[in-house]
Amino acid sequence: MNQKVVAATRNVAIVGPYLSGKTTLLESLLFVTGAISRKGNIKDGNTVGDSVAEARDRKMTVEVGAASTEYQDIRFNFIDSPGSIEFSQETYNALIGVDAAVVVCEPITERVLTLAPLLKFLDDWEIPHLIFINKIDRLTCTDGAWGQRYREILDAIKSVSTRPLIPHQYPIGQGEELIGFIDLVSEQAYHYHSGAPADPVPLPESLREQEHAARAEMLEALANFDDHLLEELLEEIEPPQDEIIQDLRMELGADLIVPVFIGVAEQDYGVRHLIDALLREAPTPETTAQRRGLDGNTNKPVAQVLKTYYSPQGGKLSLVRVWQGQLTDGIVLNGIRAGGLYRLLGQQQNNLSVAMAGEIVAIGRLEGIQTGDTLAIEQSSIKLAKAEVAVPVYALAIAPENRKDEVKLSSALGKLMEEDRSLAWEQHGDTHEIILWGQGNIHLEVALARLRRKYNLPMVTHLPQVPYKETIRKPTTSHGRYKHQSGGHGQFGDVYLDIKPVSRGEGFNFSETIVGGVVPRQYIPGVEIGVREYLTHGPLGFPVVDVAVTLTNGSYHSVDSSEQAFKQAARLAMTEGMPKCEPVLLEPIMSVQVSSPIEFTSKILQLLTGRRGQILGYEGRSDWQGWDCVSAYLPQAEMHDFIVELRSLTLGIGFFNWQYDHLQEVPEKLKEKVLTTAGNSNGNGKG
Template sequence: MNQKVLSATRNVAIVGPYLSGKTTLLESLLFVSGAISRKGNIKDGNTVGDGATEARDRQMTVEVSAASTDYQGIHFTFVDCPGSIEFAQETYNALIGVDAAVVVCEPVTDRVLTLAPLFKFLDDWEIPHLVFINKMDRLTCHGDTWGQAYREILDALKSVSTRPLIPHQYPIGKGEQLIGFIDLVSEQAYQYHSGAPADRVPVPDSLKEQEHAARVEMLEALADFDDHLLEELLEEIEPPQEEILQDLRMELGADLIVPVFMGIAEQDYGVRHLMDALEREAPASETTAKRRGLDSSAKTPVAQVLKTYYTPQGGKLSLVRVWQGKLTDGIILNGVRAGGLYRLFGQQQHSISEASTGEIVAVGRLEGISTSQTLTANGDQGRKELAKAESLKPVYALAIAAQNRKDEVKLSGAL
């Protein structure tokens, strides 16, 4: 596989607490990238994510859901993960196969503490991650207090993150409404428009001083990892924008910093700029493979199961990350012949003939293969198991097995 294809693949998990708006953000990301022409919503039960009957009945994510889209020449696969504590194992199993994660949270300081276990897992596994503060319209502000309220949320987030938080944006409010933001990298202001890209507008005179202070703070935080940038700041030299973006790419890719974005996913506010940041700054698939001790240029197929589904029509389906080589339809993995390769789009399955290094795809009918298991074309001979998420103590545990294997799908549906 050539370098061009490798660098054009990104796998991004969407994680965060229950009710933070993860599935709504996925819907918005798919909309702004052109994968869907019309957005669904949770209440109507027609979103790409949360397509399972159980999820729609409860209006909450109960299992990992994957959807792919292309944006600016990059092939993205988004993995929407459950936020409820009962499904933490499901989320952790999926996270080990992504290149980056977007941590979605609400602008409520009292709920920030719920992010601590998630931040710890991401840092322990050195998974690059960004924060998207969603539902900014629920932040109670008046007049020019938006900056102060935003600062309080950032301070709360810093208290549960071992990595320094780097805000990309500064809010622009009008009365009680959030109407836009200032990009701290380019110092360009934007005004939101529902369902359309934000307009470029001049930086409000009343916010120039606050924006400058926030930008200096951002640059100083980045300078902790870049001596050249530090020298420029000490000599009062304005660093080029590309140098700042390069620092953000390198530090995020090494899981040294946590960039912070904000918006309102339901109205697509801030989502296009989040998508742009993922395209510019999120690490490529080969970078993740190298971090996991794998050679993404090797031709020997190596994959790992991130999630196991039982579908009413197709039976068992394994969501896998291809770490090395190429998977083809009918390939034998760990002694089991694959019964089809699919690219998932929520509940939809699109048949494909092959899957290349870095991709997350579904493999059909891998009987006897379990979640987190390492897959190779050589079966068990010489196979080294990849690291997997530690098994958590169940909130509630009960094992049930169908007497007849043909009834597994019926049992899964009944549960």
């Protein structure tokens, strides 16, 4: 029974760049398979995908959505994924749980580079995938040369794919209009009809030669993986159609080839042939489980969380791939009882009593379980690999509009992080701001919209303060005396301090050379506390670093002296002495590695130097064909919108890794601007 169910399921992700038409393709797939009786559209905000408010407000996919349908006794679980690079974490989390991916792209050669990061991920994880060139009717064919223009877009895609492309179809045009295609496997021609299946028609004589050449190229590519097919081609034996399909299925399942299809999802053109190919050629869940080292036939359940949702009404929902065994309503996974089992169609939830191996379903109320976690009914040695979490590259400082809401904020942010692993937050130790980190400005806008809508937590935001520091250039000796008389016992403390700079990165050092008990031992800790408290806010208004302070002398009163009095005396000594030490302003410098296609390298170099960056060098990336990695030092003050400009220069696909490296003096021409800005920040001295 298990084997039959596994063989009768296909889990397919629909992925691709922003605006390629993924959600429209999903709508068409659901329509032609009968899951919905009427198609929605993005403009009207009534599609099965993009069903959350944030997606409909922006007319773009912002989180993974799931939709299940049946076609020819096969259950298809489709995963609709975001196209924007800012939400790619969502896509990658879900891709590890599917059997195949349909990569949707537009027929625009200049935008083909945007496929590179996605194809790289698919190849790294060995996820079988095919390409659907959507909006194929938009190819510019003023002279009717559809075949030539089709070849140009294929060549462009080949340049970013490490796997050979295997075109399944060849376009049929009439003047400037696309009217159909030729199936290169069966050599059957078809004419498109809006809202209806394509009609089989005789193969046009004018295209017979081009079709024959395209089919020969397809067979030769397949023959690279099949010696028997190669022998048939050498002996000029026409291979049977079943053999070609078998080769396509085996090579696709092993992620050795990338079949290519064409169509217009908005008109349902090519969509039926696409799902037919998925039915015939996409690997089964059992095949995928075996590739991951799992047994789809065992009775021991193993599942993995692909996406976490929170809704104000329904609470927590976990979208999971069942890798082996079966799940039942109420099952205990990782020590937590499941609160419902559902099959999804967008926001619609259909109750299930059981989910077999190979299914993608949703489970309610798995509290404490995170996206990517492996689920089992008992302690298991199996820990399935999960997508690496993207490095945060964009930040905003946030605070609740209503200060009474501060107590609710950490809990709400925690839930946001569960829904989206590429978000992060911190309370900065120097600036005391709450910083929300993400993958770009739209990414954070969506997160803030969720805080408002789901948790009634509207936020005010501003750019995060740069955690400037200060240090000193010259040593000095300073004296501080604190004397206070008020009725009874007074307060008296008297200290002499040597203040001197130390090497960059050494931090703070306190010592004493007291002799003769001029400052009793029990009061010396108070001196250090006073010095440390002063250093949190130096003469320029910032925390002081790389300073050594030595207590050399002093005096005390047998009745009026106390640790508190010596703390105050130390603060007075520091307040008097530090301005004499030539304080200098320091800024944090980040070590950054910027990656992009080689055609953008010169622009990256200009971008970095234009932001006071110091170029350390660049070299080709061995793991990214045709990409360079530029290393540089970049001031943190220049990094806030760095990712925005980087993406605008690189078709949205450039990225960088970064980490704190060192502190460096702020250039004199910028120092006054920083100090003026800090002085205007409510007088708090923060940068």
